[in-house]
Amino acid sequence: xxxxxxxxxxxxxxKFRPLKALSHFRKLIKDKExxxxxxxxxxxxxxxxxVDDARAFVESDLGQRLMxxxxxxxxxxxxxxxxxxxxxxxxxxxYVTFMRREGLSAAGLVAxxxxxxxxQFDDQLQWYANRLRDTHDLFHILTGYGRDALGExxxxxxxxxxxxxxxxxxxxxxxxxxxxxSVKGDAPVMGAIxxxxxxxxxxxxxxxxxxxxxxxxxxxxxxxxLGIGEPTLYHEAHRAYRNRGIDPYNFLAAKAAMA
Numbered sequence: 577x578x579x580x581x582x583x584x585x586x587x588x589x590x591k592f593r594p595l596k597a598l599s600h601f602r603k604l605i606k607d608k609e610x611x612x613x614x615x616x617x618x619x620x621x622x623x624x625x626x627v628d629d630a631r632a633f634v635e636s637d638l639g640q641r642l643m644x645x646x647x648x649x650x651x652x653x654x655x656x657x658x659x660x661x662x663x664x665x666x667x668x669x670x671y672v673t674f675m676r677r678e679g680l681s682a683a684g685l686v687a688x689x690x691x692x693x694x695x696q697f698d699d700q701l702q703w704y705a706n707r708l709r710d711t712h713d714l715f716h717i718l719t720g721y722g723r724d725a726l727g728e729x730x731x732x733x734x735x736x737x738x739x740x741x742x743x744x745x746x747x748x749x750x751x752x753x754x755x756x757x758s759v760k761g762d763a764p765v766m767g768a769i770x771x772x773x774x775x776x777x778x779x780x781x782x783x784x785x786x787x788x789x790x791x792x793x794x795x796x797x798x799x800x801x802l803g804i805g806e807p808t809l810y811h812e813a814h815r816a817y818r819n820r821g822i823d824p825y826n827f828l829a830a831k832a833a834m835a
Contacts, residue, residue: 577698578643578644579643579698579699579700579702579703581699581700582630582631582634582699582700582701583627583697583699583700583701584697584698584699584701584702586695586697587697587699587701589622590619590620590622591620591622592620592621592622593620593621594620594621596616596620597616597617597620597621597743597746600613600616600617600620601613601617601746601747601750604617604747605751605754608725608728611685611688612688612689612691612692614688614743614747615688615689615691615692615709616692617743617746617747618741618743618744619692619694619743620743621741621742621743621746622742623739623740623741623742625740626705626739626740626741627701629704629739630700630701630704630705633704633784634700634701634703634704638784638786639704639784642786643700643703646786646787646788647788649682649706649707649710649711649787650681650682650683650685650686650710652787652788653671653682653710653713653714653787654681654682654683656672656675656676659671659672659791660672662791662792663794665794665795665796666791666792666793666794666795667714667717667718667790667791667792667793667794667795667798668791668792669795670717670795671713671714671717671791674713674716674717675713678723680713682710682713685709685710685712685713686709686710689709704783707783708735708739708741708783711782711783711787712731712735714782714787714790715731715734715735715782716731717795718782718795718798718799718802718804719731719734719772719775719776719804719807720806720807720810721734721772721807721810722825723825724814724824724825725751725755725824725827726752726755726763726765726768726769726810726813726814726824727810728751729747729748729749729751729752729755729765729768729769729772730748730768730769730771730772730807730810731772732744732745732747732748732751732769732772733745733748733749733769733770733771733772733773733776734772734773734775734776734779735776736748736773736776737772737773737774737775737776737777737778737779738776738777738779738781738782738783739781739783745773748769748772748773749766749769752765752766752769755827758827759817759822759827761816761817761820761822762816763812763813763814763816763817764809764812764813764816765813767809767813768807768809768810768812768813771805771807771808771809771810772807772810774805775804775805775807778803778805779802779803779804779805780801780802780803782802785802
């Protein structure tokens, strides 16, 4: 059903708690697959302008149309049957290939977020907020950043450029610092993250797209239409790692070898 109210009266505004965010970041550093910690960080670093952005979109003609017609995004994205029928080279084809290779699902990301036990409200603010969660892996496809340690920081930098969410900024740059500290070298880690942020800022808002239509677009055409720049410094960083015999997708092995 289409949510009819913007914000439920029982909603309690999130509080800005940077020390709690730092505590959850430390847990995330210990286990980068502990995605629940990401959502705790976001909760403790709320951005005031997010509500205004949500209101502007849900009150727009496109927002109203998508709320009324678009399926629940995790169901849409995990229904690989119809996406498999899209042409090779489409955003959707690249997305399902990525999700299968990585063993991921949109429903899995929802499950991680729900571990926090926060109340869910059937309102338009929840609908808008969920879009950012549910399209995270689609951001990887559109930006060209992988699920390696640097790729995750870069896609969060890109997302910060899109949304201005402090949680994305914090994880992107704190994670980049940890990466520079743990794997020494001349790879442009911070430069790659900053480039991701700049690319996100100038690109059209991905969460404000018609996701079904976006999945059907040719990937290169979608990137051009959205104005998403090439991740050149990310690729440069990967070359720098490989020149030192380091697999950027397996830093644990690199650290063991250097120990």
